[in-house]
Each structure stands twice: as structure tokens, then as C-alpha cells.
Amino acid sequence: MKSGLKRSNAPIFWSLFGAGGMLSALFGPVLVFITGIAVPLGLLLPAGTMSYPKMLAFAQNFIGKGFIFAVIALFLWFAAHRIYHSLHEIGIHPGLLAKLLCYGSAFAATLISAYVLLGLGF
Template identity: 40%
Template sequence: MIDQNPKRSEEPIWWGLFGAGGTWFAMITPITILVLGILAPSGIISHDALSYERVADFATSLIGGLFVFLTLALPMWHAMHRIHHGMHDLKFHPGIMGKIACYGFATFISLLTIIFIFMI
């Protein structure tokens, strides 16, 4: 028999953030590492293109701030969701406190990112 009044769960929210974080980390982070970690130091991209003023202007623009926020926040949500479920896989069930700790830390990093973006 189908339950006509199923219990609502917040799990789709966490899985959505988990999926978005994993996708962002898999697709955007390698490009960012390529540009900032390989092309810029090797001189393929000019040093003027990544000067402090240009990077600060980008980070404080709407699209730049959104990029910085998503680059830091989404992988953190992915990691914290993986840790939360990894604890269950290891037969360590922290209950609601584990959920609060994991998702609270991801929220803290997300809020800290927003604060730092506005402080630039």
C-alpha cells in the first residue's frame, strides 16, 4: 500500500548541493587550476592580465563574486555531505549533531566567503 501522507525530508536539498558541488569541482576547478596554477606562472598568460587590480575588480563584480562564491561554497557542501554519509558507512552514527556539524560548517564557509567578497 502507498503511504498517502509521506514524511517530508530535507535530504533532497543536501543531495542537490552535493551534486552541484561535485559537478562544479569536476568541471570548473581543473580549468581554474590550469589557468592560475600552470598558464599564469609559466608566462603563457601575461602578468598584467592577473594583476591585483584586475583580479580585485573581477572578484568584486557580480559575476566574479558569484564565481568566487561558487568555487568555494559548492565543493564545501559536496565535501561535508560526503563526510556526513561517510560516517554512516563507517557505522559511526552521530545523529542530528553530526548533521548540524557538517552542514553548519559548510554554511559557515559559505557565509565567510560572502563576507570576504564584500570586504575586498
């Protein structure tokens, strides 16, 4: 066995990436359809599906809050990891700054969405 091996911290980012990837694969397309197409164009769904009172109630519900938080935070961790590694693959070898920008923005957005969601009350 080789000596002087350093344990990689990748599992933290890789797990968040994996969870976000799974979630975006499952919910991403349908969320784009509902929020970007069906609701604005008034297709299929009843009027006022995403009205303010309804969305507020959704965000105040314990499960709804969790869902919104997971969708925002994990999607961003997924994107951050993908962008970071894609930079490496196209020959831009990302240093500490790129790491901070990619994962830092996901981390900041996680904190902000948690703060806002908790601020909406239950």
C-alpha cells in the same frame, strides 16, 4: 501505502551537493591547474594573470563575484555532503555533531564568503 511517513529534508542538501558536484567537475581541475600550477610556475598564461589588482577587479565585477561565491560555497556544500555520507558508509554513523560540523562549516563558509565578497564593493 505506509502510514506515518516523514518527508525527508534531503532535497535541500542533495541539490546543493548536486550543484557543487557539477560545478567542481566542470571547473575544479582547470582551477587547480590555473591557480596551483600555471600561475605559480609561469606556464602558458601571461605574467600577472592573478595579480592583486586583476583579482580585485574580478572580485568587484558582478559576474566575477558570483563566480567566486558559487565556486567557494557550492564546492564546500558538495564536500560536506560527501564527507557526511562517506562517514556513514565506512561504518561511522554520524550523529547530530557530525551533521553540524559538516553542513555547519559549509554554511559558515557560505556566509563568510558572501560577507567578504560584498565587502569588496562593486
